[in-house]
Amino acid sequence: MKKITIGIIAHVDSGKTTLSESILYLTNVIRQFGRVDKGASFFDDDSNERSRGITIYSKQARFTYGNTSFILIDTPGHSDFSAETERTLQVLDYAILLISAPEGIKGQTETLWRLLHDYHVPLFVFFNKMDQAESQKDACLKQIKALSRDAAVDFSSGKTDAFFEEAALCSEDAMEEYLGSGQISDERIADMIKQRKLFPCFFGSALLSEGVEELLAALDRYTQMPSYPEEFSARVYKISRSADDQRLTFVKITGGSLKAKTLLPDGEEESKINQIRFYSGSKYQVEDTAYAGDICALTGLKESYAGEGFGKEEQQILPLLMPILRYRVNLPFGVDAVQVLPNFRTLEEESPELSVLWDEEKKELSVSVMGAIQLEILTTVLKERFHLDVTFDTGEVMYMETITKPVIGVGHFEPLRHYAEVHLKMEPLETGSGLVFASDVSTDRLAKNWQRLILTHLAERTHKGVLTGSPITDMKITLINGKAHLKHTEGGDFRQAVYRAVRQGLMMTENALLEPFYRFTLEVPSENVGRALNDLSLMQSSFDAPDLNTERGTSLIRGRGPVSALKDYPAELASYTKGQGQLSFFPDGYGPCHNAEEVILRKGYDPLRDVRNTPDSVFCSHGAGVIVPYDEVYDHMHLDFDGRDKRADQIHDPSLSRTVSDIPLGTEEVDAIIASISGSNVNGKKSPGWKKKNAAPSAAKDGSVLSGFVRSAPGIQPFSFEEAELVIVDGYNVIFAWEDLNQLAKENIDAARDSLIESLSKLRSLLHTEVMVVFDAYRVKGHSSEQTLLSDIHVVYTDSDMTADQYIERFTNALARKRKVVVVTSDGAEQVITRGHGCRLISSRELKNRIDDLSTRFNKKFNVQQKS
Secondary structure (H helix, E strand, O other): OEEEEEEEEEOOOOOHHHHHHHHHHHOOOOOOOOOOOOOOOOOOOOHHHHHHOOOOOOEEEEEEEOOEEEEEEEOOOOHHHHHHHHHHHOOOOEEEEEEEOOOOOOHHHHHHHHHHHHOOOOEEEEEEOOOOOOOOHHHHHHHHHHHHOOOEEEOOOOOOHHHHHHHHOOOHHHHHHHHHHOOOOHHHHHHHHHOOOOEEEEEOEOOOOEOHHHHHHHHHHHOOOOOOOOOOEEEEEEEEEOOOOOEEEEEEEEEOEEEOOOEEEEOOEEEEOOEEEEEEOOEEEEEOEEEOOOEEEEEOOOOOOOOOEEEOOOOOOOOOOOOOEEEEEEOOOOOOHHHHHHHHHHHHHHOOOOEEEEEOOOOEEEEEEOOHHHHHHHHHHHHHHHOOOOEEOOOEEOOEEEEOOOEEEEEEEOOOOOOEEEEEEEEEOOOOOOEEEEEOOOOOOOOHHHHHHHHHHHHOOOOEOOOOOOEEOOEEEEEEEEEEOOOOOOHHHHHHHHHHHHHHHHHOOOEEEEEEEEEEEEEEEHHHHHHHHHHHHHOOOEEOOOEEEOOOOEEEEEEEEEHHHHOOHHHHHHHHOOOOOEEEEEEEEEEEOOOHHHHHHHHOOOHHHOHHHOOOEEEEEOOEEEEEOHHHHHHHOOEOOOOOEHHHHOOOOOOOOOOOOOOOOOHHHHHHHHHHHHOEOOOOOEOOOOOOOOOOOOOOOOOOOOOOOOOOOOOOOOOOHHHOOEEEEEHHHHHHHOHHHHHHHHHOHHHHHHHHHHHHHHHHHHHOOEEEEEEOOOOOOOOOOEEEEEOOEEEEEOOOOOOHHHHHHHHHHHOOOOOOEEEEOOOHHHHHHHHHOOOEEEOHHHHHHHHHHHHHHHHHHHHHHHHO
């Protein structure tokens, strides 16, 4: 018998728990049909659930239908508890998306659809409340087809020709089978459902048990049991407490089997599994073994958490939905916040939508929640379980921060007898990506145990942004360099270096403030639609054109807007519509803050005064630790960005301030370096012994992150632009930065290149220096490196597997601290790396200003000489 875990997912008041009751009644799990509105349902046994008539906690039941053993998980429908719903998705084999037919698809339904897509959960759609007069099957099908991009198919009318025609359009393989036989096999349909290429739709009434039997038959017929590995693995999806106050860790066994008394990782230690419980509602059975596909509760674990994996499921799953409102806790007089903090931590691990924030300095307790209903439930639970009568302040929106340009953050921690240095490449990601941590360092440079420790330190903390002190998000942080000392490095040293590297990177680049958004559905009487649209515009919301319902005399508006603007709107809506307007909203991630400057000013956060989150580093000088400000760390760091120890290249004679050759740089030396990098001479012939080296790490071209720096790296004294011995230009970077060349390139890229070379030839004659321009042939299939001299300019076209910034990094490395080199680029990471090689940096736009200035000065001088 196959084993399938299914979950019922729905927006609030769609009849979700009623459908669960109907399924359990029809499969003989319960003898009496419970009602939510009467507080007698099988699942909603909590006092708060019964009193409010809503589901707050996910629960499971077991039933059998046909040849399938099902585990059914009932989830909350209210948006305030959507995080509880999200964490069940990671253990589902299939989902039933329940939609209230009279209300149709709401904003919350669309968000749930995206969550199901993100977690790759196949689903069946059930339109409920079809017994009500306003329910229309055709309208429901039209909405779900639009949401599913025509992959939703009506299964309620049987296998007719029309059914096969619709199903065949969802897959090429199904179309071939249909054209060959006039039908589509059950196996093919099951495959399509499993791959989310087809979404079966059913219609009925859960209250009257209409259409439910057909849904159950389809679940038995078209679901496929996953293929599980023999080796043990499991995923934690929920933490709760039993009636006797035992800590329960709910898991799905995703491989092999688990026996009672087995030792499992538990924080820093291992703990024994005392019991394996199989719950159905509030009752459970104790078994000795759980097998792949089972959902069970384990007792004995003390440090487990939702999202944790065991065995092959090691990687933690981070939630997509996060709390968006923050409230400060007002404790009763005489109650110590430190003493009650463990109680809040207990509720935090049980409720993923709750985040507890502790301010050590102020000894102040705050909570982050999804909405006002959750806050009311929290107040009740604290009073019932812990006898705490608390209140909360008015609350504020939870902001987040990200970066808009790539940067390399450096952290160094070296007080006496301690040592650690960390380089982190920080890159912006798409909104909603969260934080991604990775390592790109050879174990020859940094031992694997140190790399793992660094990644642990990155993930263990909520890193603050530098605009408002809000948490950072939506960026990839990659370890690209690090150094330990054989004798003096301890684990805590890397923690300090990592924290400082993140902070230093944030201070050295451009940041953006993000705010949470709601996806909303607003229904108002038609005479109020103008007022509603005007209000939404003033609240910086985006929305679709209103859908007019002539029968009801209302207009339906769907859209998305900032939580800060929408959260208090229901009261105003009720006032001007005389209670007839309805607004439902659902968290929909984060986006750019619409009033960032106002929020930043109001918060008044000063990152340099936040001593617990310092961007500065600690270096050792004359046997003592010295604090180096964040904007000087690049000058003092011990490693180059390519991993070499900078100090090995320095001349330690204090009377010598630089290692620059006294012999002027000439064309021959430039050509020699070009040949050593590309493996070819100036005529383009390959050198037989050439081997490709590992390129230095480089971020995407995305503007300057260090444009304010004009000092060179240690080992060479600062020099002016006019003193440069070599100017290296990132060709396409300049072309697309200069407005005139950018316009020319849109019409003829060759003409733009020629125009740039002509300008650089003028620069060479004015400065009397060597000039090289590098053009990117990266990903031009089969292209080999090519170099030539045009108008005395060294023109380089890179290999097809090398970017221009990689080429420039190698070239400047070959000249590291030996020559006065200026690199012209607006690429952020390239600026950081080449500066570490001792180069001076100017932006692409600054180069244009320099050429214009030199030309003006030359013309003035020439005119004066002519007159004399």
